[in-house]
Amino acid sequence: MSTMYIRQEQYDSDYNFKSTADGNYVFYQSFTPRSEVYLNSVSFLMKRSSAVTGNISFTVHISDTVNNDDQGAALETSSTYNASNLTTSYQLVTFTFAGTTLLTKDSRYVFKCDNAHTANDIIVAFSSQNDYADGILQYTLDPMSGYEPYYDSVTATYNGADFYFVVEFTGSDNTNAIKIIKRNHSNVFRKAYIKRRDATTGQFEASWVEITKDVKKWGSVNVNTDVDRVGRISFSGTNLVMQNIEGRYNPNSNTYSLWYGYSSQQRSLLKIECAFYDQYQSSGVWVNEIIPAEPTIFVGIVSGAIRVSDENEITLPVKPLNQVFRDYLVTDLTGFTAAGPGTTGTAANFIQMLRDQTVGGSYLFRPFFNDTTSYWQITQTSSLTYPALTGTADNLRDMTVWDVIEKLAEAENYLPYITRTGVFKWIPKTEGSTISYEFNGLGVVPNTEYGHTIKKIEAYGEKISDYYNRVSVSYLSAGASAYVATQSTFAISGSNDVWNLGRRSYFVDNDFIGSSSNAASIANTLLTELSSLTPEINFSTSLITHINLLDKVYISYDASDFTSINGYWDAADWDDFFTWDAGRGDAIVLTEQPFKIISININLDTLETRFVARQLDS
Amino acid sequence: MEFLSENYVNTTTQFLVNDGTATVSNIFNPNFRFQFASANFANDLTTVTMRINFDETMTIDRIAICEHNLKDFTLFYNGATANTFVLTNTGDTIASSYSSNSATAHFFRTTQIYATSVSIDMKKTITANQNKAIGYLAISKKRTDFNNRNPSAQGYQLKRNPMQIKHVMSNGGVRLQTLEDKYESNISFEYLTEAVKNELKEIYDNHEEIIFCPFGTTTGWDSVIFPCVWSGDFNFFNYSDNASDAGFSGSINLLETP
Numbered sequence: 001m002s003t004m005y006i007r008q009e010q011y012d013s014d015y016n017f018k019s020t021a022d023g024n025y026v027f028y029q030s031f032t033p034r035s036e037v038y039l040n041s042v043s044f045l046m047k048r049s050s051a052v053t054g055n056i057s058f059t060v061h062i063s064d065t066v067n068n069d070d071q072g073a074a075l076e077t078s079s080t081y082n083a084s085n086l087t088t089s090y091q092l093v094t095f096t097f098a099g100t101t102l103l104t105k106d107s108r109y110v111f112k113c114d115n116a117h118t119a120n121d122i123i124v125a126f127s128s129q130n131d132y133a134d135g136i137l138q139y140t141l142d143p144m145s146g147y148e149p150y151y152d153s154v155t156a157t158y159n160g161a162d163f164y165f166v167v168e169f170t171g172s173d174n175t176n177a178i179k180i181i182k183r184n185h186s187n188v189f190r191k192a193y194i195k196r197r198d199a200t201t202g203q204f205e206a207s208w209v210e211i212t213k214d215v216k217k218w219g220s221v222n223v224n225t226d227v228d229r230v231g232r233i234s235f236s237g238t239n240l241v242m243q244n245i246e247g248r249y250n251p252n253s254n255t256y257s258l259w260y261g262y263s264s265q266q267r268s269l270l271k272i273e274c275a276f277y278d279q280y281q282s283s284g285v286w287v288n289e290i291i292p293a294e295p296t297i298f299v300g301i302v303s304g305a306i307r308v309s310d311e312n313e314i315t316l317p318v319k320p321l322n323q324v325f326r327d328y329l330v331t332d333l334t335g336f337t338a339a340g341p342g343t344t345g346t347a348a349n350f351i352q353m354l355r356d357q358t359v360g361g362s363y364l365f366r367p368f369f370n371d372t373t374s375y376w377q378i379t380q381t382s383s384l385t386y387p388a389l390t391g392t393a394d395n396l397r398d399m400t401v402w403d404v405i406e407k408l409a410e411a412e413n414y415l416p417y418i419t420r421t422g423v424f425k426w427i428p429k430t431e432g433s434t435i436s437y438e439f440n441g442l443g444v445v446p447n448t449e450y451g452h453t454i455k456k457i458e459a460y461g462e463k464i465s466d467y468y469n470r471v472s473v474s475y476l477s478a479g480a481s482a483y484v485a486t487q488s489t490f491a492i493s494g495s496n497d498v499w500n501l502g503r504r505s506y507f508v509d510n511d512f513i514g515s516s517s518n519a520a521s522i523a524n525t526l527l528t529e530l531s532s533l534t535p536e537i538n539f540s541t542s543l544i545t546h547i548n549l550l551d552k553v554y555i556s557y558d559a560s561d562f563t564s565i566n567g568y569w570d571a572a573d574w575d576d577f578f579t580w581d582a583g584r585g586d587a588i589v590l591t592e593q594p595f596k597i598i599s600i601n602i603n604l605d606t607l608e609t610r611f612v613a614r615q616l617d618s
Numbered sequence: 619m620e621f622l623s624e625n626y627v628n629t630t631t632q633f634l635v636n637d638g639t640a641t642v643s644n645i646f647n648p649n650f651r652f653q654f655a656s657a658n659f660a661n662d663l664t665t666v667t668m669r670i671n672f673d674e675t676m677t678i679d680r681i682a683i684c685e686h687n688l689k690d691f692t693l694f695y696n697g698a699t700a701n702t703f704v705l706t707n708t709g710d711t712i713a714s715s716y717s718s719n720s721a722t723a724h725f726f727r728t729t730q731i732y733a734t735s736v737s738i739d740m741k742k743t744i745t746a747n748q749n750k751a752i753g754y755l756a757i758s759k760k761r762t763d764f765n766n767r768n769p770s771a772q773g774y775q776l777k778r779n780p781m782q783i784k785h786v787m788s789n790g791g792v793r794l795q796t797l798e799d800k801y802e803s804n805i806s807f808e809y810l811t812e813a814v815k816n817e818l819k820e821i822y823d824n825h826e827e828i829i830f831c832p833f834g835t836t837t838g839w840d841s842v843i844f845p846c847v848w849s850g851d852f853n854f855f856n857y858s859d860n861a862s863d864a865g866f867s868g869s870i871n872l873l874e875t876p
Contacts, residue, residue, distance in 0.1 A: 284748035
């Protein structure tokens with residue numbers, strides 16, 4: 001838990017007060033946290049003028065940034081304090097909160113006290129934006145004392161520091177991650193676990209079995225989207241090199257094997273955790289706080305040849321969870337109707353059908369996704385339907401479930417994303433609405449919040465191979481192939497992309513689409529997505545595990561020789577400063593440039609993360 | 619300086635404890651900062667009782683407890699509180715029972731006993747009313763003490779090797795990320811007796827994990843103790859001088875286990 005001592009120069013805060021209809025006065029104290037935090041308590045200096053009774057409590061609200069009063073309902077109400085315990089001298093009164101209300105970085109909030117009291121009663125020391133040099137202001141809630149705040153001679157300290165009021169908080173998981181990533185010497189751990197299947201029921205065991213001590217080499221895990229086609233997401237697992245001196249990784253028929261008495265090693269679940277841990281003592285006991293709190297970075301299945309040798313080591317091939325969809329033919333699914341998949345024939349319906357698919361009363365895919373529906377986050381798709389997507393259609397022969405998922409993702413401009421914790425997400429490919437992380441590198445004024453995290457920028461520039469100015473969609477109309485196309489206008493002009501870059505056509509072959517209007521809709525969506533020539537950046541960082549695909553991030557990097565115009569000469573014009581302009585050349589200069597993360601690779605042996613991100617409009 | 623047999627405490631199923639069950643596995647993790655800790659016994663009027671059972675009767679004459687916060691505690695065997703260990707090393711008590719301890723680590727040499735269980739009653743903490751915590755517990759027996767000899771200063775090297783990743787950042791600065799620190803020790807002796815040589819040869823030939831405790835004491839102990847393997851060759855066949863009864867010389871490389 002951390003303590004925020006509210007000072008004007010560090011945390012925007014302001015008091016406010018106003019009369020209410022009941023004739024009492026409301027006390028407001030606003031503040032702005034500079035990082036994402038959970039609220040634990042707030043303490044004010046309080047006293048009374050004369051005997052008072054009743055309870056006092058505070059509520060916390062989003063604050064109006066002009067008047068510093070409450071906007072909307074209370075986010076939470078504090079514990080209560082019996083006002084009769086106040087004396088005529090100031091004392092620190094603490095109001096506690098549950099520690100579950102998340103306050104976002106740089107948003108203004110306000111504590112509000114609206115307890116009805118009557119004559120000459122409660123006085124609260126408080127701050128304003130004008131009084132910092134003059135000490136603590138106070139204002140009485142009693143209307144008889146007048147409306148205007150006045151200065152008080154109170155000088156309060158708390159843990160050795162002057163304060164106006166004290167907010168105690170716990171950093172959110174995101175805040176803690178930001179802090180520990182920038183730490184220049186930190187502790188990191190890696191762990192690996194398996195879950196085996198019962199030899200009789202074929203169901204996974206309840207608990208994970210740790211195998212960390214046998215891992216000799218970890219490899220890397222990778223996830224990226226739009227690899228070679230729109231909507232195509234690729235995951236790669238890893239190859240764990242294990243010591244096998246005791247024969248623990250022998251086939252399940254071997255009595256020394258970890259799988260002895262269980263079903264085959266193949267399709268066993270495998271989980272990898274990799275995170276930071278912060279060590280500190282609390283009440284005489286060492287605490288090892290894991291950051292991020294959820295350390296899982298990969299869940300997959302064992303899939304591939306496992307061969308033993310006389311070198312007492314084996315390679316455990318691990319594939320991502322989408323392999324379970326590759327291992328099943330779509331024609332073996334049940335639940336298709338005349339409208340297509342499920343009841344309405346939409347793409348989301350198909351994903352729901354997968355989630356609920358059973359064979360002999362047992363779920364088919366769900367056990368691989370924590371055996372719960374909460375690990376399937378399905379965003380409803382548009383009204384597009386896929387009537388030709390039926391279990392018996394000729395065009396489905398030999399197609400795996402994953403093949404179909406990819407085709408639907410391409411058509412919908414969606415992402416079939418399996419998160420690092422093994423949650424299946426069917427989501428639009430839009431980036432996050434807020435900045436989730438800021439990367440800083442060479443030439444950037446030291447960033448005290450995020451630190452310096454970029455090791456190297458490997459490539460930056462427009463990716464022409466991802467640019468298309470024509471999209472044609474082939475579909476099935478009454479059993480016959482048909483197609484629609486849409487394209488950007490061609491003109492011989494210096495500003496015409498088709499003239500400048502040539503005609504580049506993207507072809508979608510999707511027999512599930514049953515109407516020209518649907519095909520046209522898909523073509524238009526894709527053309528909008530693809531016809532913008534956008535820069536991409538490839539860069540590496542020290543270990544960062546909590547970023548997800550589609551997260552919106554800032555990147556700041558300045559590889560130019562001069563980062564300031566305060567040089568020695570002015571190359572462009574003989575201005576009165578006679579200074580050089582910044583020497584930019586072909587260097588990469590990015591200043592809080594927003595990007596969307598489209599590829600993440602975490603190397604567990606070198607503890608390095610490599611990202612690919614697509615530039616967004618500033 | 620002693621080599622001990624592999625820690626008898628090595629699996630959570632051995633434990634019976636009335637609180638802190640989730641952290642029991644930390645007690646045989648040689649990283650002391652991962653502690654067994656009670657969760658609901660931050661009160662000196664409450665006792666955490668931990669019992670460690672063995673599959674068979676074990677010979678015990680060495681016990682190490684490190685990074686603990688216990689002021690009042692008792693170690694006993696076979697489930698009877700009267701069965702405290704008789705300590706043979708010079709220390710502040712002659713039995714494995716303390717009522718006002720202030721040290722956070724102890725290495726006990728005890729009279730050899732045979733037991734199917736060892737128990738620890740943790741009653742009070744050094745700073746009053748904290749949860750009871752132990753960073754590392756080893757229950758073992760002596761394999762050799764080199765006939766009560768220590769190597770010369772030149773013959774003893776101990777270091778912590780970090781498993782560490784060095785990131786060179788884009789501005790040339792360096793960021794370190796440490797996965798773990800592990801001990802490594804090199805020991806060399808001269809003029810060892812044939813009996814000690816044979817003890818070492820048996821340890822080497824068994825290809826077994828051992829525990830190395832260079833200078834264990836009951837007071838002011840630096841807590842240096844770690845499970846390890848003997849890496850490399852066995853060279854104590856070398857005579858220390860031009861006489862067959864002069865004794866034997868050799869060196870040992872010890873590497874901490876995972």
